[in-house]
Amino acid sequence: MSRRLGDQAERFACEYLMREGCRIVERNFYTRFGEIDIVAERGGVLHFVEVKSGVTFEPIYNITPSKVARLVRSIDVYLKKKRFDLPYQLDALIVRGERCEWIENITF
Template sequence: MSRKKGDIAEEKATAFLIENGFRIVERNFYSRFGEIDIIASKGAVLHFVEVKSGQEYEVAIQNITPTKLSRFTKTLYVYLKKSSLDIDFCIDAIIVTPDTIELVENITI
């Protein structure tokens, strides 16, 4: 996904999360392992969100590979350590297509 398309998808995902009761904590957190698109909280849970977009849902979600998820997980632990947090968390994905925005909670591969 091009950077511009990615930015647009992340803006839509951020608005979607806010509309659904999430509080945005941080965006585009980087570590040497990778990037977390959105970090949000809802209740007592921190949500680490990967945003993917595409013309079709299936194509977009297939871009979350085991390698990507491994790097993402390492990055979230860097964030937790840097922030000195001991909190419940989950890894989510938001899939943005031309017609829909869907939150997939607690993803694993």
């Protein structure tokens, strides 16, 4: 997917999350392990959101166990750097055209 389409999906995802009561804390946080697409907060819980989009395939399959492991390491770096002491979870947000599916607390 092109960077332009990825940026568009992330913007749409942020709008969706805000409608769902989230406050966007940060976008595109980079570590040596990878990127955290969106950090949002809702009800005292930090949501680390991996955004995936696609029309001709099922985007969730791009979140592999190795991708989750890299995200968990990136989350660790984020929490230490920002000194947050809130409960947190790793979520996926699937964007298909104008529809979003928020899958909370993904684990393998």
